[in-house]
Amino acid sequence: AAKFDGKGRFRFFDYEMDTRARRRLFLEHELRGALQRGEFHLAYQPIFSLATGRICGCEALLRWRHPRLGLIDTQECISVAEDSGQIESIGEWVLNAAIRDAAGWPDSVRLSVNLSLAQFINPALCDTILTSLSEHGLPATRLELELTESIFLRDTTDTEGHLRALRAAGIRIALDDFGTGYSSLAYLRSLPLDRIKIDRAFVQAITTHPETAAIVRAIIAIAKALDMDTCAEGVEGGAQLTVLRAEGCDTVQGFALAEPMAPAALAAFLTGNITVPALVAASRSAAE
Ligand code: C2E
Ligand code: MG
Ligand code: MG
Ligand code: MG
Numbered sequence: 001a002a003k004f005d006g007k008g009r010f011r012f013f014d015y016e017m018d019t020r021a022r023r024r025l026f027l028e029h030e031l032r033g034a035l036q037r038g039e040f041h042l043a044y045q046p047i048f049s050l051a052t053g054r055i056c057g058c059e060a061l062l063r064w065r066h067p068r069l070g071l072i073d074t075q076e077c078i079s080v081a082e083d084s085g086q087i088e089s090i091g092e093w094v095l096n097a098a099i100r101d102a103a104g105w106p107d108s109v110r111l112s113v114n115l116s117l118a119q120f121i122n123p124a125l126c127d128t129i130l131t132s133l134s135e136h137g138l139p140a141t142r143l144e145l146e147l148t149e150s151i152f153l154r155d156t157t158d159t160e161g162h163l164r165a166l167r168a169a170g171i172r173i174a175l176d177d178f179g180t181g182y183s184s185l186a187y188l189r190s191l192p193l194d195r196i197k198i199d200r201a202f203v204q205a206i207t208t209h210p211e212t213a214a215i216v217r218a219i220i221a222i223a224k225a226l227d228m229d230t231c232a233e234g235v236e237g238g239a240q241l242t243v244l245r246a247e248g249c250d251t252v253q254g255f256a257l258a259e260p261m262a263p264a265a266l267a268a269f270l271t272g273n274i275t276v277p278a279l280v281a282a283s284r285s286a287a288e
Contacts, residue, residue: 027076028084030066035093040064042097043260046269047112047231047253050245053279055270057110057144059253060098061260062090082116091119096132099143101263103136105270112144112174120151121158126165140170146197147173149181156190163192174231178219188226196223200234200254207239217247224248241282252279 034040040062047057064072081087095113102111119125133140145166151159163173174195175188179202188196198219205212216232223230232244235254244252256278261269 024080027072027080028086031064031077031080031084031086031090034064034066035089037067039066040090040093041262042094042101043262044101044266045253045260046258046266047110047251048257048276048279049251050241050249050279050282053276055109055258056251057112058102058105058266059112059146059260060094060101060114062094062114078116082118085118087116087118088122091116092128095129096136099129099132099138100136102142103138104267107142109270110142110144110172111138112146114146114176117148117150117154120145120147120162121154125162126169129166129171130169141172144172144174144195146176148176149178149183149187152182152184152187156187160191167192167194177233179215185222188222193226193228195229195231197231197233198249203232203234203240203244203254204236206243207237213243213247216244216249220247220249238278238281241278245282 043061043063044058045061046055047059048054049056062074062077064074064077066072078087081090098111098113102109105111115125129143130140133143167173172194173192174197175193176197177199178196180199196219198216202212202216202219206216207213220230229250231251231253232240232249233253235241235244235252235256237256240254241252241256257276258269
């Protein structure tokens with residue numbers, strides 16, 4: 001579409017881009033008071049051990065319910081928070097709330113929390129986390145931080161130092177969305193990591209695309225050789241589970257097993273000893 005710019009000149013105008021930019025500006029503005037207004041909550045998605053079929057962890061996922069717009073897409077919310085310098089305060093709220101909740105879970109259930117780059121590079125991060133852990137009585141060994149390959153874009157000596165400090169405190173580190181970013185085998189070799197989370201783009205193609213299955217197999221082999229464990233993200237079907245089990249993947253997470261849920265629903269899930277039909281079926285087909 002074209003329109004006059006007021007000075008008599010004709011200008012092309014992209015309404016869609018304009019709408020998107022306006023929405024972002026609006027969200028950025030609305031995000032400013034969201035923490036104080038109590039508009040955030042957390043959802044927890046269980047992570048299961050493939051060997052035992054039991055829940056071994058939960059990932060905390062931020063949820064923002066805007067009073068007028070309703071639930072905002074989390075990716076969009078995080079991206080606006082990162083670009084507008086709000087991720088550190090929001091991230092600190094997430095860490096505190098999640099650590100508080102996880103302190104009430106069984107010892108066998110670990111807490112995973114996603115961290116943005118700006119949080120990771122903050123020199124105070126480790127102390128802030130340790131304070132929160134001791135306040136709520138959660139052992140550091142029950143906490144896992146999920147970082148993406150974006151940390152590799154930075155000076156590696158710095159990155160390595162931060163990772164070592166967190167791990168020295170007993171906190172585990174997982175590399176999230178592995179395979180979608182700037183993955184480099186050199187980083188895997190030199191950085192202290194505990195777990196690789198295989199991105200759902202790979203997991204979901206594992207049964208239909210032999211090349212993808214080969215890549216997943218290779219990722220699992222590399223992780224094992226480097227003494228890291230693996231988690232497959234975004235498992236949506238039983239057939240994917242069967243392949244992941246055969247390939248020796250350690251843990252799984254996805255809608256086929258359990259969707260992200262409110263803290264109360266998770267508490268019921270944890271105490272009810274609820275079995276997951278897809279996992280039972282996958283272990284049955286493995287035994288046959
Ligand atoms: P992520 O860390 O990779 O989290 C997994 C995302 O995949 C979640 O989306 C989850 O709801 C979704 N998911 C889980 N199972 C399935 C499945 O079987 N199929 C499909 N299609 N999706 C599945 P969500 O909650 O919208 O979060 C999106 C991203 O936002 C997260 O990706 C993470 O990068 C970021 N994020 C979420 N919470 C936080 C937070 O507290 N802090 C930071 N820095 N980032 C966060
Ligand atoms: Mg994650
Ligand atoms: Mg992920
Ligand atoms: Mg992600």
